Amino acid sequence: MAFPLLPLLAPSSIASTPDLSIVGYTLIGPLLNSEDVAITQKYISKNFGLVEFSVQVTSDIEIDDIIALLDAGVDTVFPETGEQATALLEIGVPGSRVVFPGEDYDDVNGVYVSSTAAKTELATKLSKSVLPDGTGNKKLYVTFTSPPTLEQVKQTVALPAIPIIPAESLTTDSASSAGKLSVASIFSSALNTDRSDGYFSTLVVDTQGVALGLVYSSEESIAAAIKSRAGVYQSRKRGLWFKGATSGAVQTLVRLELDCDGDCIKFVVQQAGKGFCHLDTTTCFGKSGGVMALERTLASRLKNSPAGSYTRRLFSDEKLLSAKIMEEAEELTTAKTKGEVAWEFADLLYFGMTKAVQAGVSWTDVERNLDSKAKKITRRRGDAKQKWIDAATKTEEAPEKPTGRIQLTRVDVSEISASELTDLLRRPAQKNANIMNLVGPIVEAVRTRGDAALLEFTAKFEKAKLDSPVLKAPFSPELMELDQETKDAIDLSFENVRKFHAGQLESAPLVVETVPGVVCSRFSRPIESVGLYVPGGTAVLPSTALMLGVPALVAGCKNIVVASPPRSDGTLTPEVVYVAHKVGAAAIVLAGGAQAVAAMAYGTESVPKVNKILGPGNQFVTAAKMLVQNDTSALVSIDMPAGPSEVLVVADKKANPAFVASDLLSQAEHGVDSQVILIGVDLNEVELQAIEDEVHEQAMRLPRVDIVRGAIAHSRTFQVKTVEEAIALSNKYAPEHLILQLENASKYVDLVQHAGSVFVGAWSPESCGDYSSGTNHTLPTYGYATVYSGVNTHSFMKHLTSQELTPEGLKKIGGAVVRLATVEGLDAHGNAVRVRLEHLAKEQ
Template identity: 45%
Template sequence: MAIYENPSAEKLKEILQRPSYNFSKIEKVVEPILEKVKRGGDKALRKLALEYDHVELDDLWVSESEFATADSHVPDTLKEAIQMAYSNIKKFHEAQHQSKLVMEVMPGVVCSRRSVPIQKVGLYVPGGSAPLFSTVLMLAVPAILAGCQEVIISSPTNRLGEINPVVLYTANLVGVKRVLKLGGAQAIAAMGYGTQTVPKVDKIFGPGNQYVTVAKQMLAKQDVAIDMPAGPSEVLVAVDKHSNAAYAASDLLAQAEHGPDSQVVLVSTSKKKTAEINEEVVKQLDKLSRKKIAEKALELSAMIIVEDKKQMLQIINDYGPEHLIISTDKPEKLAEKVVNAGSVFVGEFTPESAGDYASGTNHTLPTNGWAKSFSGVSLDSFVKKITYQRITEEGLMLLGPTVERMAEAEMLDAHKNAVTVRLNKLREDGISGKSGKKSPEDGESLLFSKG
């Protein structure tokens, strides 16, 4: 990996430049695919599967017998591993449930907020060079826990029209029974537009290649939501003289093997340790089955040597990495000051791989600097927050004049009048706003009850 010692601010910006794509070129490929699916529905999906995946699909959906067959093809040891990961992810996401908020902000004026599940969600699970069954856990578990009414998965098949059995086993384990045999932009189009047999979803989740990413972004301009903007996967590893070189190198390579456009960055306060880690990268790289992919990713990556942890923290927060591994002395101290990162791995015995699979946190995270403004996927990603307000007669007598004055100042006469007509009637009825009645009658609505 290229090593830079105390680079200038201008040079640092150049070093940390993310890989870029010609999105207009990709859009020209994706747009006709979206249009074909929008117009042709299931028939178009079958044609596109044949054209791009070279597979003839008799049925777009996985059958019950295919689920059963998949189960028998997954080794028991792998099932046990998946079940442990499932347990941890479920526990952590279940704890993210937020209770209803009810507050009387002033006498007779009660506001409340509750979480409501998004009704229909589509989860894209990549299945190209490496079928990411872990993504099933990361997306389907919070979707089920949130109470989404309809949850569907879409994942590409092999040339025989079969989805990887581990993907199907994991889907069945978490409770998703509807799995589409589709990959690429056409899968996103199917879920975004809906067809004769595929329901139109309200929100699409999941990672994918550049065509999947662009398809999601294009559909997000229309009438379907997406989880977050996405780019190539990335990691920043922070080390000092106390760090274990072999551990740090393994973390860099774990990210590099994701894809040739992945970006891995090392930020170090020790020149000697940086050299040791670089040697370890070379040593460990040679043993990887995805060596060529990792090598290409390393070409886009860098090791940066800085004077102290203050500079290290500045780089971390300016870069906003998807994954941040803090492998320094007293890592918690540095972690507390991080404000821009998708997920943080604290301490030498917390590899990114743990979060990718089984620690309990979610691995669907903002990339390309979006960690500065986006969170990773969580239970919150699958719910909406709806607010309510309930005002009694006395409450309106107290609050109404304030609303009237504000509406009048903004020259919105109808807004003012909507209050005025009510206040005039209440005054005619002799309501003063001083009766002490503060909230709606008991039993009127559970929305305004804290129980």
């Protein structure tokens, strides 16, 4: 419900009329001619969004001019004649934007009439016909033939009706005087409350409608708020409360509104300072999110982001920001699924808001423009410009492949600051903002609905309609039919991986006598049930099945479950089935993504529950793994967080440019979010150019060149002077794969502190570790090599400890145990030793 008063502004006195925007809406009129129309349009354009404007037009105003006013943002029109009102409705103006003169009309916003201001006359003439039950969306507006008294206005409000009063007859003072009616008194006359103290519940919101808190108002506080244009409320303990008077978190009052039955007030304010709540949060309901939170963050970063940071680059590099906006807009146009559209729209909104903040445009300004567009009556055809129609047509028919040189960006480390180097070493930003919001419902659906949900998600994401989500061992031979060459390659790789991982087994338990008579031991046991996630997507990865399945077999896991997304026909690649068969897997889950992780974590009617989930995957897989690990009801662990694949190559003058380029490209082809880094040690322009030429030429011959191009776009070459400097830089980056293409490379391995796996020398390509050398290729990415190891035999095992004490051993350490237990206040702990020592003393 709007303010129970409609101020009337004459076009001729707009500039000199006191600001009454606090009432939320204003009637301008009567408009007599085209000059009045022009003045009104200009005034509305300047103030749109702060006030809802209506216009009162005479019969001399053309229908086209009225339409132009509605297009400019006028909310409702008060025509002088019924014929005008009918004409507007007939040409398509919504009835919600027309107020009919003089009598009820079924399809319009309401009616307005002129009255002598006698309540009984109004009640008799209008209440029964216009507002028969005193409710509904239709409004009754009343003008007066002579200046009304405050009591007459209050009688009008009580009908209920909305009085129309010339603005010059109103005052924001707390009381009426000198022929001016108090706005505060009129507003209060529409209120009612059943509280014993007479206070009114008051909801405080910002200009975007976000609730800041719930307070109380009185007639006195309302008058003070209107007079001061500030947030003034009624404290139940301290009297009038001027918000922010002590904290500085003041409020500018934008407008007042009522709820539908007049027992709750809404204060629309602009909040300054830390926030509304005394706990220094934006709202009393905790932190706000969404677009408003984004706007605040970007505004802060505009002022405070460090030089060289990504956000600072966006604000300072006009071309970069424009390119990102166009890039995200294009990605939004090609998004298909609900999740993709939400994701890409959020990206576009982020970069769009960055440009808005840079230009000093607030989200409120954007909303005003949206509201303005929504009020337009005249509709555009909606056609796109021809160049964009042509671009969309090309994309739909045959997308143009990117062209141009494929080249890493060069960075001379000696020419940048430490903070700039840190910023350049950051991986491509992962879109984590809403990932858990997307993954959470999937995991929950599988947890609660089991196989049914798993089959639905497989049909949705993999386009495969299955009768069962699981293949049980033994697997049918026709599911793993392979040519002999492929089988031989898998068998050789299987044996090498088995040898290396078997070598990691402990030959005997660790036994240590810490003092005479106290023997401590440590021994391993396999994890009974493990889930192995083997990605599908853009590449078939039987090698991942090997790298996970073989150490699980070596460790002695009793139950091995493989999960991998099926092809659209419902089958798996035979290579994966063959590896699952060789490692003794009990089942293969025909699913990918978060749904596969959830199925193995909780178990379903068909999928066995596992104790640990291992394996790489996209962001959805990683998010799901982390989510289920943190759910105590799942009781499942994971191997490590994982991100896109990456490689860092350190190359000196002796390195073969073709070798270096091939190693970089071997990881770049994994996905557009992969990153490859080259650190060139004292390379001159000719040597750098030779590597860059090889990168481009080899990439252009690859089937996955488009993926490579995307990865190389955010990859870099760092130029340094020494090997020691190069490896220090590598340790800071902590790559998944580190390749040392150096003369006498082995002597530098001791300098490496952080890497998933190291490939030493020119003849040790990363590809060998991926498949057949024997080491594991499931490695920590995204910098996690600083704290995580790659998958190994012990990833599938747990360690137990034991201790065995003789009486003599207990005597040697018993006193220390009792003392420390006493210090910690755990008397029962100490007593367990004390009773034994006393028993031994009695035996002596």
